[in-house]
């Protein structure tokens with residue numbers, strides 16, 4: 001094979017792709033953007049954008065630029081939803097339609113959304129726990145157990161009244177990036193013993209865990225699971241600072257994590273953070 005010098009290769013790439021699109025080291029670095037609550041945009045190592053649980057138009061901490069215009073999120077390649085509660089389903093349907101991409105979610109949440117006419121079936125993918133899929137090139141997504149509930153609250157356009165519809169069981173997701181890096185987004189969950197099993201089986205590098213309490217684990221429960229059961233390389237607390245009933249704070253979580261070698265990451269809403277390598 002002929003060796004091509006770096007400079008020549010770079011110039012060739014500039015010629016082929018245009019200066020703007022030239023990949024840099026930074027471009028290969030996966031990134032998170034926190035949209036508030038459990039909502040994130042994950043940029044993968046090949047610059048694909050996954051959005052999970054985006055609660056933007058109604059989300060009190062979602063960045064204003066996205067509230068004004070969902071297309072400001074950029075091109076989204078995959079929409080993931082953990083369950084039907086409004087702070088998770090949020091603007092998922094609108095974003096899937098806007099980008100003409102599929103929304104993946106628990107099968108029994110997707111079905112009623114389709115039968116109620118909220119989203120066309122062809123923009124959805126129904127799957128369930130352990131059903132690993134590769135929705136976009138190089139990415140694997142596996143739904144896993146979450147100890148929570150799920151319900152669709154839907155306004156019937158004929159009666160103009162709110163109705164509650166069962167929405168199956170909630171899930172968390174193991175998201176494996178192109179380079180093998182694994183993120184476990186837990187969705188909403190309480191403490192459950194199989195967190196240990198999921199940690200041992202999937203070996204997530206980064207765990208995103210709810211700490212708000214009331215609806216989910218609080219700071220102490222979350223730290224217990226991370227320190228004693230899951231032991232990932234790093235943890236990012238989520239699902240706090242958006243609902244007055246979910247009072248858990250980052251400071252309480254950091255305090256409860258003291259003495260652990262797990263790296264505790266912190267983000268503010270609207271921040272973009274490169275996911276650390278270690």
Ligand SMILES: [Zn+2]
Pocket residue numbers: 083085088148149188215
């Ligand atoms: Zn919920």
